[in-house]
Every structure is written in C-alpha cells, then in structure tokens.
Amino acid sequence: MTDIKNIKHKAFLYDATRCIDCRACMIACSVENKIPMDKTRIWVAGVGLKGEYPNLDRASMVYHCMHCEEPDCMSACPVGAYSKREDGPVLYNKDVCIGCRYCMNACPFGVPHFDYNKGLIDGAFIDKCTMCTQRIDVGLEPACVATCPTEALVFGERADLIKEAHARIAAHPDRYIDHVYGETENGGTSYLILSHVPFSELGLPPLTSKPVKEVSEAVMGLTIPFALTWGAVLTGVTVGVHEYNKRKENAAKQTVEAEKESEDAK
Amino acid sequence: MKMQININPRLRLSPLVMVLLALMGIAFVVAMIRYINGIGAISNLSYSYPWGFWISFDLFTGVAIGSGAFVMAAAVYIFELKEFRPLLKPSVLTGFLGYTMVVIALLVDLGHPERIWYMMIHWNHTSVLLEIGICVMSYLTVLAIEFSPVFFEGIQWKKTAHFIHKFIMPFVILGVVLSTLHQSSLGSLLLIQPAKLYPLWWTPILPVLFFISAVSIGLAMIIFESTVSARYFHRGLESHLLEKLGRAVPIVLAIYLIVRFTQLTLANDLQYLFNSGLMSILFWAEIILGSVIPLVLFSIKKIRQSPNGLLVSAIVLLIGMILDRFDVSWFAVRHPDPLTFIPSLMQFNAHYIPSLPELSISIGIFSAGILAFGLIAKYLPLFEEEDGHHTASH
Helix, strand or coil, X not given: CCCHHHCCCEEEEEECCCCCCCCHHHHHHHHHHCCCCCXXXXXXXXXXXXXXXXXXXXXXXXXXXXXXXXXXXXXXXXXXXXXXXXXXXXEECCCCCCCCCHHHHHCCCCCCEECCCCCCCCCCCEECXXXXXXXXXXXXXXXXXXXXXXXXXXXXXXXXXXXHHHHHHHHCCCCCCCCCECCCHHHCECEEEECCCCHHHXXXXXXXXXXXXXXXXXXXXXXXXXXXXXHHHHHHHHHXXXXXXXXXXXXXXXXXXHHHHHHHHC | CCCCCCCCHHHCCCHHHHHHHHHHHHHHHHHHHHXXXXXXXXXXXXXXCCCCHHHHHHXXXXXXXXXXXXXXXXXXHHCCCHHHHHHHHHHHHHHHHHHHHHHHHHHHHCCCHHHCCHXXXXXXXXXXHHHHHHHHHHHHHHHHHHHHHHHHHHCCCHHHHHXXXXXXXXXXXXXXXXXXXXXXHHHHCCCCCCCCECCCCCCCCHHHHHHXXXXXXXXXXXXXXXXXXXXXXXXXXXXXXXXXHHHHHXXXXXXXXXXXXXXXXXXXXXXXXXXXXXXXHHHHHHHHHHHHHHHXXXXXXXXXXXXXXXXXXXXXXXXXXXXXXXXXXHHCECCCCHXXXXXXXXXXXXXXXXXXXXXXXXXXXXXXXXXXXXHHHHHCCCCCCCCCCCCCCC
C-alpha cells in the first residue's frame, strides 16, 4: 500500500453495513483534535430499529465533513476563509473568519458548526473536520479511520476507493444498495458512502451531480458585466432625458418668443 | 432685572421618546451580554438555524424598506421628474438610517464584529454575501453624500451644500447601480440553498423578483413615511405627489405577478400552490397581501386621493412584501438538523423561535432609527425645499 503522504486524492469510504455504532471514532476525533466535551466534529446518527422480529435491522451513519470536490462553503464565504487542498481536505482559516455563518447555510450537509457560547474575548469560530491534516501529512490515517474496529471507515486514494466500493456491491448485490453516495453527489465528495438502507434514511440529502453553488456562482459571474452595462444605460438615460427636457424648454421658449414677435409685428 | 429664560420646547422628552430610549437601553444591555457570553446567550440560533430573526428583519426587511431612496433618486435626478423633489430628502434619510441600522444589527449578529472591515480586503469573488457587503458599505457612503447637502444647509454652510449638489449626478447613478445590485443580490443569497428553500420560492430568477418587489416596497415606504411624518410633525402632506406615486404601484406589482407566476409555471412548480400546507398558506398570504390587494387598491383613484386610503394600501403592501422577505430567508427554508437526525421519527426536526432578548436587539435598533429620524426632521431642513417652494400647495 502506498504511503498515505503520497496519496494524490485522499478520500474516506464508509460502509454502513460494517458500522456497529460503537462511536469510538467520535472519541478518537475529540482526543486527537482536542475538541471540548460539548462539541464534536464527527457524529453518529442512529436510524433506530427497523422491521419486525425476527427480521430486525438497524443502520447508523457516521458524519463529518464530506470534503466536497466543489465545496459550497468555500464558494459562499465572503472573506475566503475556506480552501480546498489539492490532495482532498477542505480547510477553514479562522484568522479571516468574520463569523457570518453563511457557510452553515450553504453546506447541504450541515457540517460547519459555530461557537454560540463564546463571546468576543474567547472568539467564536466555525469548527469542522480537517481530515486530520496533522496526521495525514506525516503518513498516518485520520484518527476516526485509525480507531475504527470494523473497518467501516477506510482511507485511501479516491479512485481506488470508488473501485473498492463497486467491487463490494458486485460481490454482495443483495447486501448493498447499488449506489456509491458521494461518487457524483454535489459534484463528487471525498467521503464515499455504501449503505444497505436508502441514503435518505441515513439523513443524506438527495443531491444531483451539480454542486448546489452552481446557480449562485453563475449569477455572481454576471455581477460586474451587469453593473457596468446598467451604469452605462443609466448615464445614457440621464443625459438623454436632460437633453430632451432642455430642447423642449428651448422649443417652448422659441414658440413664446415667436408668438411675441408675431404679436409685435401686428 | 428682567431675565428671559428660553426653554426649547423641542428638548422636552415626550413619552414616546422615553419609551424609545428605554428600548434602546435594553438592547444595549442585551448586546453587552452577547459580546461577553456569546450569541447563544441571548438568541435561539443553532447549528441548523445559523440565521434567524436578525437576518430576516434587520437585513432583509431593513434593506428592502430602504429602497425608497434609490427609487426617488432615480425619479428626481435621472428622469428629472422634478415635482417629486419634496419626497426625495426624507426617503434618502430613511435609506441612510435603514442601512445604518442594518450595519448595527450585523455588528451584533456577526461572530466577529471587529472584523467586519475584512470584507474590504479579503475578497472571495464567488460569494454573494461579499457583493452585498461591499454594495451596502459603498451605498451607505453614497447615501451620506446624497444627504449631506441637507446637513450643510442645516448648519448654514450653504456654499458647501451647493458645491456637493453640483457634483451629485455621478453619485446618484452609482447609488442606483449599487441598489439594483444588492436589492437583487439579497435574493441571490438564497440561491446556494436549492435543497433547503422551498420550490415555491427558490428560483434562479430570485434576484429579479427581489428587485421588482424592492421597487414596490420603495414606493409604499415613501407613501407610508410621508403620511406618518406629516401627521406627527403637523406639516402639510404632499397628497398630489403621493397620488401620482401611487399610480406607479399597480404597474410594478403587475410586472411582479406576471414574472412570478410565469416562473412558477415554467419551473413546473404550480403543483405546490395548494397542497403544501403551511407553505401554500404563506405563499398565498404574501401574494394576496403584497401584490393582489395593493394592486387593486392603488388602481382606484378615490383611494389614491385619500390620505387614509393611500396609507392603508401602503401598509398592506408592506406587510405582504415583508412577509415575502421572511418566507425566503426563514419560514420557507427547511433546515435538517444533522446532529440529531433521526429520519424514521421525523423528516426535519429542527425548530427555531427567536428569543425575547433576540427580538429586543432588533426593537432597540429600530427605536434608535425612529428617534434619529425624528431628531433630524426637527433640526434639519428635511421637509423644506431649498428654492422655497411650498410643498403643500396645489
């Protein structure tokens, strides 16, 4: 296996059929990244029991940042606090964040979290998964992956993981839904998900392959051309109206004068 | 010895002023608690509801009701409809105060208010919010310039006032361009939430709808504020001008309705009109109050000619259109709560009801705006024309 440092396009693969809901990933993340007890960058949503005895079923979903290929948070942030690293992670820079929370609105997965209980002195910031850059840069797996006892979470090259996911589906078509969530969703994500229950039941939004930011960015692209055109049009109208009124006034004056003259002539 | 003591009667604190001051004081104390203990200490904003009442009321409504300034500036300066001059100064002032209130509210709502100026140096050109930020900051400056002649006249610096007046045209055009941009961009702000905003509201032409409705809100606000201030300050009302202004409202609203329903038809969203429960009710409430009723009322000459008719029509329009702003930025936005997502129990389980301290911030800022308008109206030549035209003639 290649060294993690050298993986060109890092990604996660989560397999819901393998997750036993032990939540060790949550602990590992909080310890590794020194997250206070009342906060978390990773969370497990339990879908609860389904079906009737003896055909019971349950599923859980491990959430953290999807590290989108086309991050909407990055598109929305007015001051450019977000960046997408070439090898995968979507990162947040708290030094420029103004705390507007537009990223939280933009993210279709509800990933960025905000410090609502911190004042000006402590500094209220956004917090989100960093793909454990401090670990992957020295060749270690992210904490959640390293600690997962059932290999429900694995880490590697995105293209390889997509192949692996399809291979698992092909090997057990009865066990999986024939779809890898994140392969195309929202323009592709670096967090890929396999499941035995419908993805909507895991709380994953139904998204197309177009990132949600697409229309917003297209409209934004029109801003400068529109502003210049509109400014020119308004200037034209201003000058036009002014000239028209002036001429009308002059014409009125002339008629008055002409009338006067003709009266004088009489 | 005869001593004359002049107590300026205008300095006496009327009950209304005292109430406004008290509301401002409460807001100030609440804001201090927020700065010390965080936004969560005073508001019900959450992970699923990062934006709430402050954004819907102070930002969306505040900017919308400030639109009278650019509508009037365009009418008077660009189209040279000089008869409307008496309405210009009060509407520019409303705009200036409205936008100042937006900025003050943002200073509470932002996690890092001390960094608000970062928007001027860190530019992410794909962000709609950046465009709004830059536009609002620039437009506030333009409004200050547009209003400054009134101030300089008030302190008897007539030459300065005249000088600024000479060079006002570029600023007026810039102001109209900036207004067009950010009034529409408030709608664009929601474009990034196609999966969250209900389809009755989400459309790529949201910015166009926002601009058209902003024009109607601007017209209604001028009618509203002229009528109310005329009553409060016992001055003559520019009834004939307001009647003319009222004639424009049905045209704007008709365009709005046509664009809106054409869009819904083309996007195949008519299916949601009647079977979406609360969403359908909100939709029809804003369409009927904001567009249909005012369209009818403003079309009737008798109503336009009666000050009360104008006022009521304007208020109905404002309620409906402000409801639209609340729908788009709050009521019609579906927020899943991923932290506690249990889909088998409920689809969208996030709730948000603004807290009392949260409301008190907005109320306090609004009170400050009313007080500022009152003070300026009393001490500056807001309702007089510089060339001595009597505004209440005809």
